[in-house]
Amino acid sequence: MAEKKDPLISVRNIKKAFGGVMAVDRLSFDLLEGEVLGVIGPNGAGKTTIVNIITGFQKPDSGEVTFRGRKLTGMPPYKIAELGVTRTFQVVRPYPSLQAYKNLIVPLWSPRARRFASSRGGDRDAVAIDLLEDVGFERDAFVPYKLASALPLGYLKRLELARCLALRPEVIICDEVFSGLSMSEIASMVPLIDRFRIRGVTLLMIEHRLRELFRVANRLVVMDFGVKIAEGVPDKVMQDENVRRAYLGEEIKL
Amino acid sequence: MERRERRKERLDRSIKARAEGLYAISSWREVSYLLAPRAGLILGLLIAPLVVPSLYWQRVLALAGVYALLAISFDFLAERVGLVCIGGAFMTGVGGYIAGALNYYSGLPVPLTILIGTLGGAVICTLMWLPCLPLRGIYFAVVTFMFPFLATSVILAGSLFQGTEGLSPVAGFPNTWIAVYLIIAVVLIAIFALRRLCGEDIGLVFAGVKDNDQAVMASAVNVTRVKVYALFIATVIGCFAGAFLSHFSGFAGLSLFAIDFTIMPIAACIMGGPGTIVGPVLGAFFLAPLSELLRGFGQLRVVLYCVVLVGFILFKPEGLLNWASRKYHQFEHWVKV
Numbered sequence: 001m002a003e004k005k006d007p008l009i010s011v012r013n014i015k016k017a018f019g020g021v022m023a024v025d026r027l028s029f030d031l032l033e034g035e036v037l038g039v040i041g042p043n044g045a046g047k048t049t050i051v052n053i054i055t056g057f058q059k060p061d062s063g064e065v066t067f068r069g070r071k072l073t074g075m076p077p078y079k080i081a082e083l084g085v086t087r088t089f090q091v092v093r094p095y096p097s098l099q100a101y102k103n104l105i106v107p108l109w110s111p112r113a114r115r116f117a118s119s120r121g122g123d124r125d126a127v128a129i130d131l132l133e134d135v136g137f138e139r140d141a142f143v144p145y146k147l148a149s150a151l152p153l154g155y156l157k158r159l160e161l162a163r164c165l166a167l168r169p170e171v172i173i174c175d176e177v178f179s180g181l182s183m184s185e186i187a188s189m190v191p192l193i194d195r196f197r198i199r200g201v202t203l204l205m206i207e208h209r210l211r212e213l214f215r216v217a218n219r220l221v222v223m224d225f226g227v228k229i230a231e232g233v234p235d236k237v238m239q240d241e242n243v244r245r246a247y248l249g250e251e252i253k254l
Numbered sequence: 255m256e257r258r259e260r261r262k263e264r265l266d267r268s269i270k271a272r273a274e275g276l277y278a279i280s281s282w283r284e285v286s287y288l289l290a291p292r293a294g295l296i297l298g299l300l301i302a303p304l305v306v307p308s309l310y311w312q313r314v315l316a317l318a319g320v321y322a323l324l325a326i327s328f329d330f331l332a333e334r335v336g337l338v339c340i341g342g343a344f345m346t347g348v349g350g351y352i353a354g355a356l357n358y359y360s361g362l363p364v365p366l367t368i369l370i371g372t373l374g375g376a377v378i379c380t381l382m383w384l385p386c387l388p389l390r391g392i393y394f395a396v397v398t399f400m401f402p403f404l405a406t407s408v409i410l411a412g413s414l415f416q417g418t419e420g421l422s423p424v425a426g427f428p429n430t431w432i433a434v435y436l437i438i439a440v441v442l443i444a445i446f447a448l449r450r451l452c453g454e455d456i457g458l459v460f461a462g463v464k465d466n467d468q469a470v471m472a473s474a475v476n477v478t479r480v481k482v483y484a485l486f487i488a489t490v491i492g493c494f495a496g497a498f499l500s501h502f503s504g505f506a507g508l509s510l511f512a513i514d515f516t517i518m519p520i521a522a523c524i525m526g527g528p529g530t531i532v533g534p535v536l537g538a539f540f541l542a543p544l545s546e547l548l549r550g551f552g553q554l555r556v557v558l559y560c561v562v563l564v565g566f567i568l569f570k571p572e573g574l575l576n577w578a579s580r581k582y583h584q585f586e587h588w589v590k591v
Contacts, residue, residue, distance in 0.1 A: 081474035095465035106462040107473035
């Protein structure tokens with residue numbers, strides 16, 4: 001039990017300013033192994049900046065991020081992904097000129113994925129199709145063979161998740177996977193997230209949509225204007241005075 | 255307004271669908287449908303030196319081959335990897351000077367100098383451009399464009415390799431037949447090898463870098479390393495063209511860094527069909543002889559390249575081969591909307 005509580009990723013005193021705007025201000029939190037941690041906050045609270053900083057796409061002005069005690073800050077993004085800390089993009093980033101399943105050849109070609117593949121063998125196309133099925137593409141339909149440019153947003157969000165899965169990740173950082181999806185699409189995504197957790201993947205979910213997040217998250221961190229204003233189990237956090245104030249005008253349904 | 259009421263509908267020919275995958279070998283019709291364009295290209299290029307009227311035109315063909323290789327190299331980098339590299343002249347220059355100098359100073363045999371010029375030149379070009387690789391789009395293009403001028407200035411300032419005189423004589427090929435078939439064989443190999451490569455997994459990673467390099471980073475792939483692989487492949491092709499050229503013309507001088515080796519391949523690529531690898535070759539084999547025909551106009555020939563470039567970019571941006579392959583694979587007809 002004590003071992004389980006070791007932080008997998010710990011974010012310490014991260015500061016990041018864009019011009020005069022403090023996007024993230026002395027933010028610290030821990031991501032524990034096996035949990036689903038939600039990070040919520042109103043628009044412009046600095047949520048995506050945090051994802052970018054953890055995964056190396058942006059450098060913080062000060063502070064550091066560690067993964068299993070290893071310093072991530074300063075590493076290039078591909079090395080962080082190489083360690084198993086993967087991310088999705090809020091604005092999806094597929095390869096539009098490639099077929100959906102061919103999109104996954106890129107992560108499967110990476111050194112990390114090849115390390116896992118060598119013990120198993122098998123060709124990458126077949127693995128890619130399996131992965132797509134895993135995230136909810138119909139296997140026998142022609143959707144996996146469509147060009148990524150022709151896929152609707154729901155599939156592209158799943159493709160983002162599949163790209164992470166292809167790397168056999170330890171952590172998936174989801175940057176608003178539910179945003180822009182219809183209610184029914186979200187409803188089919190939630191079990192997917194649950195399945196990742198059962199498999200032992202640790203999840204950090206940046207979200208705007210509270211209701212869906214509450215169904216999957218064990219713990220919440222609430223941000224506002226780059227500052228952490230609350231942390232804890234969802235029910236407790238939502239009673240918090242500061243949180244209510246930050247979300248004033250937005251309806252919270254539990 | 256009439257135009258708005260109808261649009262072109264395109265349907266794949268049924269034979270195209272049948273010729274994909276295992277069904278391709280189900281009948282001679284499918285087989286020949288697949289083979290015809292490829293066989294046409296191979297036979298066309300192999301027969302060309304036999305049918306041209308004189309030795310002079312054989313030399314023009316060989317020169318077209320040089321431009322074709324540079325066009326392939328440009329097309330591969332720009333359209334398949336997303337690195338717009340307009341430093342073709344730097345590749346020919348480096349490859350050509352290495353091969354020429356090795357032959358001139360130490361009398362190494364031609365096959366060996368071409369080999370060293372090709373691989374050594376590719377290593378040098380790749381290393382020189384390595385610091386620019388994080389740049390994208392127009393920035394990478396501008397930086398690579400400067401390199402031939404840089405090299406020319408260094409050679410002039412240091413009076414290296416006999417400065418403006420150049421190295422002469424450099425051993426030539428035994429005869430023009432060998433030269434012209436050597437370059438045509440290399441062009442064919444380059445076309446088929448690159449097209450094959452682009453379908454392999456590494457080729458998909460190249461396409462990924464072109465489409466979205468951030469997603470490639472997030473996929474635990476080192477983008478710079480992938481770009482280095484691609485750049486090396488492209489510079490091998492370009493430096494071979496240079497090494498060939500210095501032996502073909504019996505001379506290794508500053509003209510190897512001429513701007514033509516940068517501009518003409520781009521024009522050939524735009525004209526032939528960007529992204530097809532084959533198209534640029536056809537463009538080069540069309541433009542180079544045409545440019546020879548217009549030799550009487552002297553420097554005005556540059557206008558030709560410009561007219562071709564502007565004309566195709568404005569009126570047929572897809573290029574000839576993309577247009578032709580659409581006609582080959584699809585039915586088109588107008589439908590009312």
